[in-house]
Amino acid sequence: MLGQKVLLLGVTGSIAIYKAVDLASKLTQRGALVDVVMTQSATRFVTPLSFRSVTHRQVYKDMWDEPVELEIEHISLAERANMVVIAPATANMIAKLATGIADDLLSCIVLATKAPVLLAPAMNVNMYENHVTQDNLAKLRARGFKIIEPGTGILACGATGAGRLADMEQIMATIVETLETPQDLTGQHIVITAGGTQEPIDPVRHISNRSSGKMGYALAQAARDRGAEVSLISGPVNLPGPAGVRVLCVQTALQMKDAVMQAVRNADALIMAAAVADYRPAEAAASKIKKEDQAEKFLHLVRNPDIISEVKEEVLKVGFAAESEDLLENAISKIQSKGLDFIVANDITSNDSGFDVDNNRVTLIDRQGSREDLPLMSKLDVAHRILDRVVALLATRELGN
Numbered sequence: 001m002l003g004q005k006v007l008l009l010g011v012t013g014s015i016a017i018y019k020a021v022d023l024a025s026k027l028t029q030r031g032a033l034v035d036v037v038m039t040q041s042a043t044r045f046v047t048p049l050s051f052r053s054v055t056h057r058q059v060y061k062d063m064w065d066e067p068v069e070l071e072i073e074h075i076s077l078a079e080r081a082n083m084v085v086i087a088p089a090t091a092n093m094i095a096k097l098a099t100g101i102a103d104d105l106l107s108c109i110v111l112a113t114k115a116p117v118l119l120a121p122a123m124n125v126n127m128y129e130n131h132v133t134q135d136n137l138a139k140l141r142a143r144g145f146k147i148i149e150p151g152t153g154i155l156a157c158g159a160t161g162a163g164r165l166a167d168m169e170q171i172m173a174t175i176v177e178t179l180e181t182p183q184d185l186t187g188q189h190i191v192i193t194a195g196g197t198q199e200p201i202d203p204v205r206h207i208s209n210r211s212s213g214k215m216g217y218a219l220a221q222a223a224r225d226r227g228a229e230v231s232l233i234s235g236p237v238n239l240p241g242p243a244g245v246r247v248l249c250v251q252t253a254l255q256m257k258d259a260v261m262q263a264v265r266n267a268d269a270l271i272m273a274a275a276v277a278d279y280r281p282a283e284a285a286a287s288k289i290k291k292e293d294q295a296e297k298f299l300h301l302v303r304n305p306d307i308i309s310e311v312k313e314e315v316l317k318v319g320f321a322a323e324s325e326d327l328l329e330n331a332i333s334k335i336q337s338k339g340l341d342f343i344v345a346n347d348i349t350s351n352d353s354g355f356d357v358d359n360n361r362v363t364l365i366d367r368q369g370s371r372e373d374l375p376l377m378s379k380l381d382v383a384h385r386i387l388d389r390v391v392a393l394l395a396t397r398e399l400g401n
């Protein structure tokens with residue numbers, strides 16, 4: 001049962017919309033309160049009355065209709081939704097959401113909501129396979145939108161291929177799974193760092209490392225989905241900022257330190273997934289160093305501050321230890337020396353986990369030395385396992401206070 005969860009069902013102009021009436025009906029039967037929002041073109045296929053008849057609730061279709069409530073409608077709809085589902089989602093709506101266009105009620109709601117958003121695309125196969133649509137979907141996916149791949153078969157236009165609205169069963173299962181994600185970080189402010197830092201040598205060169213930022217970004221997404229307010233402090237990476245997360249972009253370790261010190265003042269937990277450069281050139285040359293300048297003379301390095309060790313606020317501190325040898329001993333000694341609550345240790349010598357891949361195999365070790373070896377899993381799953389510990393430790397802290 002979806003007991004009184006508010007589900008905002010957005011429907012757009014695709015022939016598959018008739019299946020959305022059935023979806024609205026099934027969700028209502030399972031106890032959800034379904035707010036249907038129709039685009040103008042959706043109303044060409046079915047009438048609002050069809051949805052109202054199965055949801056027994058008001059159907060919304062225009063920014064400029066006389067509002068049903070006194071609040072600003074697109075904001076109140078966005079705020080009260082536990083989840084937004086757009087099924088069917090046309091190529092046009094997907095493109096609008098990917099670029100932040102908000103020119104109708106549904107696109108405004110998606111821009112304003114902090115709830116998880118699920119898209120079920122339905123369109124002609126060529127439109128679906130077009131690079132523009134695929135790029136837009138990739139962008140949205142990276143921002144934390146869930147996308148249910150369309151099915152393959154005979155499409156309404158007569159063509160055969162991918163583009164059919166996914167199975168209702170699959171859409172329902174994804175909705176249930178999303179709504180069942182515990183909101184156990186509601187009211188908590190979590191600061192997460194991600195990516196590597198870059199330490200300039202001159203205007204064209206820097207010292208850096210292989211961190212892609214994927215683990216930190218997955219943590220930010222997972223914490224957001226569990227209801228946390230998230231500040232993500234990121235080194236230069238190739239990933240779009242997750243929706244609903246405050247992203248602060250920095251380049252150097254010193255900039256990251258300043259951003260962390262500022263953010264932890266009102267935070268409950270700090271998770272340092274960033275690979276901070278331990279050293280920086282003592283001085284970055286103002287102009288490009290030429291071969292003839294004897295470059296070796298310029299690389300005098302100085303130590304960067306250890307950011308997590310310098311955080312003295314009463315926040316839960318979680319560190320990472322990427323090691324190529326003596327994994328456990330090194331990780332345990334970092335817990336002590338950096339004053340951490342627990343550490344996430346990973347062996348970076350294996351090819352299937354660690355740097356720049358989507359999976360990770362980690363060991364969680366706490367102050368008491370107890371360890372939990374997790375199997376190879378996606379970085380998003382690892383993120384949830386780390387957050388399970390954060391939730392438990394925050395709860396014991398609250399009990400202690």
Ligand code: CTP
Binds near residue numbers: 274276277308321334
């Ligand atoms: N860290 C930090 N500031 C630094 C270096 C590391 O806050 N200047 C944090 C990392 O974000 C990570 C943890 O400390 O959470 C361990 O980082 P790691 O690079 O494994 O450890 P180091 O202390 O740099 O030790 P070493 O490089 O010698 O293994």
